Amino acid sequence: MNTAPLQGIKVVDFTEVQSGPSCTQMLAWLGADVIKIERPGVGDATRKELQFAPDEPSYYFLQLNSDKKSLALDAKTPDGKEILTRLIKEADIFVENLHPGAMDKLGFSWEAVHALNPRCIYGTIKGFPVSSKYKNLKAYEPIAQVTAAAASTTGWYSDPDNMPTQSGAALGDSNTGMHLLIGLLAALCQREKTGEGTYVYQSMHNACLNLCRIKTRDQLTLDRIGYLTQFPQYPDGKFGDCVPRAGNIEGSGVLGWTYKCKPAGGLDSEIDGNNYVYVILQRGAKDFEAACKAMGFEDWLTNPDFNTADARDRHKDAVHQRIAAWTADKTKYEVTEILGAAGVPVGPVLSTKEMMTDESLYDGNTLVRINQGGDIGEFVTVGCPFTMSNYQPQYGPCPSLGGNTDEVLKSLGYTDDQIKTFAQNGTTASLAEPKK
Numbered sequence: 311m312n313t314a315p316l317q318g319i320k321v322v323d324f325t326e327v328q329s330g331p332s333c334t335q336m337l338a339w340l341g342a343d344v345i346k347i348e349r350p351g352v353g354d355a356t357r358k359e360l361q362f363a364p365d366e367p368s369y370y371f372l373q374l375n376s377d378k379k380s381l382a383l384d385a386k387t388p389d390g391k392e393i394l395t396r397l398i399k400e401a402d403i404f405v406e407n408l409h410p411g412a413m414d415k416l417g418f419s420w421e422a423v424h425a426l427n428p429r430c431i432y433g434t435i436k437g438f439p440v441s442s443k444y445k446n447l448k449a450y451e452p453i454a455q456v457t458a459a460a461a462s463t464t465g466w467y468s469d470p471d472n473m474p475t476q477s478g479a480a481l482g483d484s485n486t487g488m489h490l491l492i493g494l495l496a497a498l499c500q501r502e503k504t505g506e507g508t509y510v511y512q513s514m515h516n517a518c519l520n521l522c523r524i525k526t527r528d529q530l531t532l533d534r535i536g537y538l539t540q541f542p543q544y545p546d547g548k549f550g551d552c553v554p555r556a557g558n559i560e561g562s563g564v565l566g567w568t569y570k571c572k573p574a575g576g577l578d579s580e581i582d583g584n585n586y587v588y589v590i591l592q593r594g595a596k597d598f599e600a601a602c603k604a605m606g607f608e609d610w611l612t613n614p615d616f617n618t619a620d621a622r623d624r625h626k627d628a629v630h631q632r633i634a635a636w637t638a639d640k641t642k643y644e645v646t647e648i649l650g651a652a653g654v655p656v657g658p659v660l661s662t663k664e665m666m667t668d669e670s671l672y673d674g675n676t677l678v679r680i681n682q683g684g685d686i687g688e689f690v691t692v693g694c695p696f697t698m699s700n701y702q703p704q705y706g707p708c709p710s711l712g713g714n715t716d717e718v719l720k721s722l723g724y725t726d727d728q729i730k731t732f733a734q735n736g737t738t739a740s741l742a743e744p745k746k
């Protein structure tokens with residue numbers, strides 16, 4: 311137990327913000343030695359974004375950079391380039407997500423890194439695939455969501471709220487990091503056979519699009535027959551040329567929706583507006599019967615407007631109205647209990663607060679508490695999302711900016727004098743402001 315899968319793997323982490331760091335944090339949690347390169351005196355932009363205290367790194371940074379080492383390094387100086395070169399020569403993986411063209415300008419493109427160390431795998435994140443007309447654009451989360459047809463298919467479908475809507479889930483950021491992770495782990499397996507590193511290019515667009523597969527399915531169907539039975543627009547509304555926004559439909563052939571419930575009190579306040587439950591009616595007759603019995607709708611079992619899945623799609627408004635009336639005098643937890651016991655797919659709409667205060671989720675991986683020490687103390691983050699029967703990640707703190715600089719430089723063979731010079735000439739420490 312506890313042989314880390316990536317033990318002995320050295321990662322040079324030239325990433326920042328969320329997409330890249332989410333990937334390298336997973337590499338660290340799987341046991342790799344991750345050295346994060348940060349600009350001296352500046353660091354990853356998220357250190358100072360959305361801070362809870364002026365002198366502390368933000369939760370944004372803390373949640374994405376635990377268990378890494380921080381090397382403050384200006385890769386634009388000759389010494390900085392020399393240090394980075396030494397690091398790369400020893401590395402198994404180099405990862406970057408700077409703006410398009412930035413790594414070429416710094417002199418550490420895939421070709422350059424491959425020439426320095428043919429075994430080194432090179433992972434890169436950009437906004438768009440290289441074939442895209444947008445390939446030179448800088449990108450953040452919403453850019454990925456709007457261009458991968460995620461936003462145009464998300465949100466409300468009728469006025470006044472009919473507008474493209476972004477998902478709360480980081481489809482363009484952390485999701486891209488996880489996609490790159492797949493590519494890097496595949497590249498490591500490939501290197502076992504070939505002895506050579508490969509170039510793994512992951513765009514935020516493609517990572518987001520990979521999660522929008524069912525929307526492309528819907529477009530194909532719409533092109534073919536002109537309507538989509540699972541959508542609120544069917545059968546009475548109009549369909550245009552493209553997949554419409556879907557509100558809260560389940561998305562496949564089963565009928566699902568969010569239904570308002572009685573306030574539950576406690577953490578579930580009226581202001582927050584999360585007194586809802588999601589209920590699904592499966593297509594199968596047996597499942598439908600169980601749902602009808604649990605809600606007291608036995609009359610539907612013999613009613614041709616409701617007793618087949620296709621009929622329910624045609625009468626979905628009536629279905630929703632009746633279920634909504636049934637849930638209205640119950641809390642979302644009560645509905646979940648009643649329908650869950652009957653085998654009906656159901657779940658309460660949970661707020662961040664409700665979810666993060668659920669102690670059962672602190673199981674070692676789902677939500678984890680990391681002790682950062684100092685004034686920050688303990689903070690909560692989302693752990694490694696999968697479990698392995700013979701390996702348990704250990705969750706440690708985040709590095710301070712440049713906190714491992716001397717240690718890393720020493721491991722590369724630099725002398726104390728050289729290390730001092732690098733700090734004095736601005737390679738590893740920010741130069742003092744000139745006195746006026």
Ligand SMILES: CC(C)(COP(=O)(O)OP(=O)(O)OC[C@H]1O[C@@H](n2cnc3c(N)ncnc32)[C@H](O)[C@@H]1OP(=O)(O)O)[C@@H](O)C(=O)NCCC(=O)NCCS
Pocket residue numbers: 326327328329330347348349350383384385386407408409410411412413415416435436437447448449450451482483514
């Ligand atoms: C996120 C993004 C929009 C930020 O763009 P940005 O504000 O220009 O910031 P970058 O860090 O990419 O680049 C800023 C400069 O810092 C430089 N830099 C970064 N780290 C450095 C270091 N350690 N040493 C020296 N220079 C450094 C870059 O070389 C770049 O210089 P240049 O402008 O002369 O080319 C952009 O990096 C991007 O589109 N990345 C790809 C997609 C992505 O991952 N987005 C983030 C999703 S969470």
